[in-house]
Amino acid sequence: QVSREETDQLCAENTGSVARYSSSFTAWEYFPRDLEERRWPAAVLAMYEDLGLVHRFGIERSTLARFVLMVRKGYRDPPYHNFSHAYSVAHFAYLMLKNLQLVESRCLDDLESLSLLTACLCHDLDHRGTTNSFQVASRSVLASLYSSEGSVMEQHHFAQSVCILNTDGCNILSELPPKDYTQCLDMVRGMILATDLSRHLSIMTELEAMASGGYRSCEPRHRRLLHSLLMTAADLSDQTKRWLSSKKAAKLVYREFFSQGDMEKQMGNDPSEMMDRERAFIPKLQIQFLDDIALPVYSLMGSLFPACEEVYAQTKANRRCWQRMADICSRRNATNVQSIDVFD
Numbered sequence: 001q002v003s004r005e006e007t008d009q010l011c012a013e014n015t016g017s018v019a020r021y022s023s024s025f026t027a028w029e030y031f032p033r034d035l036e037e038r039r040w041p042a043a044v045l046a047m048y049e050d051l052g053l054v055h056r057f058g059i060e061r062s063t064l065a066r067f068v069l070m071v072r073k074g075y076r077d078p079p080y081h082n083f084s085h086a087y088s089v090a091h092f093a094y095l096m097l098k099n100l101q102l103v104e105s106r107c108l109d110d111l112e113s114l115s116l117l118t119a120c121l122c123h124d125l126d127h128r129g130t131t132n133s134f135q136v137a138s139r140s141v142l143a144s145l146y147s148s149e150g151s152v153m154e155q156h157h158f159a160q161s162v163c164i165l166n167t168d169g170c171n172i173l174s175e176l177p178p179k180d181y182t183q184c185l186d187m188v189r190g191m192i193l194a195t196d197l198s199r200h201l202s203i204m205t206e207l208e209a210m211a212s213g214g215y216r217s218c219e220p221r222h223r224r225l226l227h228s229l230l231m232t233a234a235d236l237s238d239q240t241k242r243w244l245s246s247k248k249a250a251k252l253v254y255r256e257f258f259s260q261g262d263m264e265k266q267m268g269n270d271p272s273e274m275m276d277r278e279r280a281f282i283p284k285l286q287i288q289f290l291d292d293i294a295l296p297v298y299s300l301m302g303s304l305f306p307a308c309e310e311v312y313a314q315t316k317a318n319r320r321c322w323q324r325m326a327d328i329c330s331r332r333n334a335t336n337v338q339s340i341d342v343f344d
């Protein structure tokens with residue numbers, strides 16, 4: 001429930017061209033959180049407009065304004081998985097649509113473009129800063145609802161998205177013909193579920209096969225694989241930005257991990273090393289995450305879309321910085337340095 005004046009104010013914002021937010025708003029290296037926080041909803045509206053989605057799908061501006069404000073309200077405030085993350089992920093999807101010309105090159109159609117941007121904005125709705133395995137271990141309500149199908153949090157994020165769309169005056173898909181409406185919701189569901197990294201890892205071999213054999217837009221399986229890859233690329237995009245920004249994002253992720261580890265200890269469970277502030281050596285864990293998960297994603301993106309190679313290059317540069325940090329810390333015998341202090 002968003003106030004009338006908030007909606008009217010956002011609606012009245014002449015969102016105009018995205019250049020209003022930054023002259024480098026459409027550059028890969030642009031860090032969306034550099035824009036002051038109160039302007040993020042207007043920037044989201046501008047992205048929908050700039051991609052031609054408002055016009056193409058007859059979205060009422062006041063409906064889009066109410067929808068974005070409801071989505072912002074739908075996020076809690078854990079260190080990392082808050083609205084600033086959702087806004088950043090949506091911005092990276094915007095960058096891919098824009099800079100890779102995914103619609104112009106007919107890799108995606110308009111409906112997929114609308115689904116991708118909307119899925120990114122909604123993909124972590126109502127996140128509590130804890131993982132799927134923690135839901136099951138702590139017997140949370142969400143686990144009781146969703147653990148049989150796996151991806152507990154991601155199923156909840158999708159359910160929250162549907163709730164917002166069904167709220168009066170917030171349904172940005174209301175003007176879609178029934179067939180498109182159903183298809184769009186199906187794609188948003190698949191895209192949000194794809195942000196479960198366990199699912200991503202399980203399709204890596206198929207993604208590699210698609211990247212080496214070449215993307216065939218005529219094959220429905222290829223289109224769904226591309227949706228998944230684009231979602232993961234957007235979800236991890238903090239790691240593709242300049243070193244200080246990506247280091248700061250990692251710090252927030254580990255703040256979430258360590259508070260989950262603290263809760264697991266209180267529950268009498270042993271947290272994994274990644275979640276345990278006493279055991280974790282962050283530079284090493286970050287190198288592992290980049291090598292095993294992030295770098296392969298951007299390497300695949302680079303081989304499918306040459307214009308994305310600089311994103312892969314920056315992620316590789318960040319990995320080198322983590323390697324330097326690991327060398328320095330282990331020389332300085334990291335054990336006497338509180339693991340979270342490596343960020344300072």
Ligand SMILES: Cc1nc2ccc(C(=O)N[C@]34C[C@H]5C[C@H](C[C@H](C5)C3)C4)cc2n2c(-c3ccccc3Cl)nnc12
Nearest residue numbers: 195196197198201235236238239249250253274286289
């Ligand atoms: C900087 C950074 N580091 C990260 C280090 C590790 C992991 C992580 O989930 N690892 C795995 C490692 C294996 C196989 C699966 C399931 C589990 C066991 C846990 C994944 C995520 C990290 N991550 C994310 C992120 C992206 C999507 C969802 C949640 C998050 Cl937190 N966004 N930024 C970061």
Ligand SMILES: [Mg+2]
Nearest residue numbers: 123124195196
């Ligand atoms: Mg998530």
Ligand SMILES: [Zn+2]
Nearest residue numbers: 123124195235
């Ligand atoms: Zn996310």
